[in-house]
Amino acid sequence: MLDSQACMTAVRARDARFDGWFVTAVRTTGIYCRPSCPATPPKPRNITFFPSAAAAQAGGYRACKRCRPDASPGSPEWNVRADLVARAMRLIGDGVVDREGVAGLSRRLGYSTRQIERQVRAELGASPLSLARAQRAQTARVLIETTTLPLTEVAHASGFGSIRSFNDTVREVFAMTPREMRARSTVSASVSGGPGRAWHYLQVRLPFRRPLRVDNLFGHLAATAVPGVEEWRDGAYRRTVTLPHGPAIVALHPDDGYVGARLWLRDLGDLPVAISRCRWLLDLDADPEAVDTHLSGDDRLAPMVAAAPGRRVPRTVDGAELALRLVIGQQISTRAARTHAARLVAAYGSRVADPAGALTATFPEPGTIAGATDDTLAMPQSRRTTLRTLAAALADGEVDVSPSADWGRTRAALLALPGIGPWTAEGVAMRALGDPDAFVGSDLGVRQAMAALGLPDRGASQTQASLAWRPWRAYAVQHLWASGSHEINRLPGEDSPGTARSDV
Known part of the structure; x- marks a missing residue:
């Protein structure tokens, strides 16, 4: 239920933090706006608050041409x-x-x-x-x-x-x-993308709630990028994506006040899905003020939050891909994990002709990896078994790692598989399922950071110490990881965290 007084306070302050939480409909004009609309706030007696743009439209209101409420960030x-x-x-x-x-x-x-x-x-x-x-x-x-x-x-x-x-x-x-x-619009044309095939090319701005810390967000994606599927090029993270009507390529780059997205689609009907998955990947619908305020309540974590507000959780465009890559990366370096994953992509990925970079394929489907031969799985036998078992469970629908999955059910299903422990299950919960309270306590980087803060770094005492960060432990993990020197914590080309523009 909406609190009318709180909503009115946000409207009077033109507070952009509430864009996406609700919309303001004005009965005298028949228009609905986002809370931060620059127009003069109407009189309270003429206002109706709706929890969604769809509800306002169903009530007979039309979108404001000035503030474009349909383009605001989604509700966190x-x-x-x-x-x-x-x-x-x-x-x-x-x-x-x-x-x-x-x-x-x-x-x-x-x-x-x-x-x-x-x-x-x-x-x-x-x-x-x-x-x-x-x-x-x-x-x-x-x-x-x-488009034209x-x-x-x-x-x-x-x-x-x-x-x-x-x-x-x-x-x-x-x-x-x-x-x-x-x-009224300035439009751009579709472009060609390979012999006999056409890509539809679009540029879209993805809004978010400020602040947005970009160093570990884009740095993580770039540092763990699988050759052929992902790359960092010209200041943008680029990757292939499998959408309902075919493959696509997305290029994402931080800009002043928004994230720029360049999209190459086989079918324009995939546009809303592509945008949704890009927003999910970068955690753009998060409420950074709520997260940072809560985490700042811990005196030991507060300096980290103050130094880098607006951290997000780098997620994924494909939960199955993320789960499989986490198994591939168990107990090996980031570089080795990329090499192993690239071998699978080269052997089983579906080919893609990149019109603007060096991407070559989409990540293989779980059913394909379940039948992968030993020569393409250069890893210990126990991990091969784990990878194939997980791939088969994903292909059969026994394990649901989509953003709509039941978090508890998915954790239990993962932990029931041989070779999958809390590190993998919590990593999937954090980056595929989007659970804001997922906590990879057994991760080496997390343990080292907690020990440096004088906190317990293992076992029940570590878990107990982390409870102060609930329900935002996944975001606390981002701050803990960022205290280290790993390349995931900085944009490509930086010598150390924070040496280039790190927030927008």
């Missing part, structure tokens, strides 16, 4: 909770309703359609279909403004079933027809 609630509504929201963001309908959403979550409809509507003020419709409208706006696609193709790429529904939705949400939006 959905990435820090493990309940049914949060899991449903993560799946809706990944395009499941557009691809599989509400029935597909219910199958994935294991609840009836009626239960999901009731709980989502009670908290968000809109149905799953309305939430998906709002996402389609946002996708349509991006395609209209950033004919509007009929934009309609289908955005997920609309007809041109009429496309036109009606855009007009209702943005108070402009698609043609009027196109006339």
Whole structure:
């Protein structure tokens, strides 16, 4: 339930920290805005607060042309909770309703359609279909403004079933027809991407809540990059991604006030999924003030937080890939783990022609790795067994490592597999599932950092000491890791942490 007084205080202060938490609808104008809208705040008696843009649209309000509330960061609630509504929201963001309908959403979550409809509507003020419709409208706006696609193709790429529904939705949400939006925009063309194949090329800005510490976020991804699948090039982290309609390439770079994303897609219908996974990868919907305020309550951790506010958890675009790579990297160096993973990519990855870099393939599917030959798995026999067993469990659906997974269930399923212990299970929970309280206490870097702070570094006493950081222990881990000299803590080309621009 929204606290009207607190919401009004945020609106009067034009506080951008609350963008994405709720929207402000003005009854006298029929417009809804983000809390930080620069327009003069309306009188409280004329305001209605909605928990989502979809709810405001369902109430007959259209988006403000000035502050563009549809483009604000997502609510941090959905990435820090493990309940049914949060899991449903993560799946809706990944395009499941557009691809599989509400029935597909219910199958994935294991609840009836009626239960999901009731709980989502009670908290968000809109149905799953309305939430998906709002996402389609946002996708349509991006395609209209950033491509030269004919509007009929934009309609289908955005997920609309007809041109009429496309036109009606855009007009209702943005108070402009698609043609009027196109006339106001500067657009770019699609580009070629390989013999006989075309990439659709788009540039998108990904908003976030300030501050954003970029050194360990991008540094971690660059330092652990698997050749062929990932690279750091021209100040951007680039990688291949497998999306519902085919492969894609994304390039992400920090900029002033946003993260720039360049996307090469085989199918424009994958745009909302690509954006959702990029945001998840960089933890862009986090609430850094809430995290930092809590962690600063520990006198030993407080100096680290003060020196580097806004740390995020580097995640993944593919939970199965992350889980398999963690097993590959058990008890070996980062460099060795990259080498082993690159060997698998060279042998089993699906080829990709990169139009702007040196990427060559997507990461192999779990079912393929389950059948990998010994000569492509240059590791001890026990780890080969673990890797194949995990790959088979992922392929069969016995282990769910998607962002919508039940965190406790996935941990238990992982720990039941031979060769998987707390380090791997907690690493998956932190970076694939997005559990903000995941704690890799057995990690060497974490142990060394805690010992340097005078804290217990193993066993039950270590766990007890970490409880002061709950429910944000995954973020505490980022600060602990950053106290070391490992290359994951700095952007490529830096000699030591913090020598280049490290926050935006």
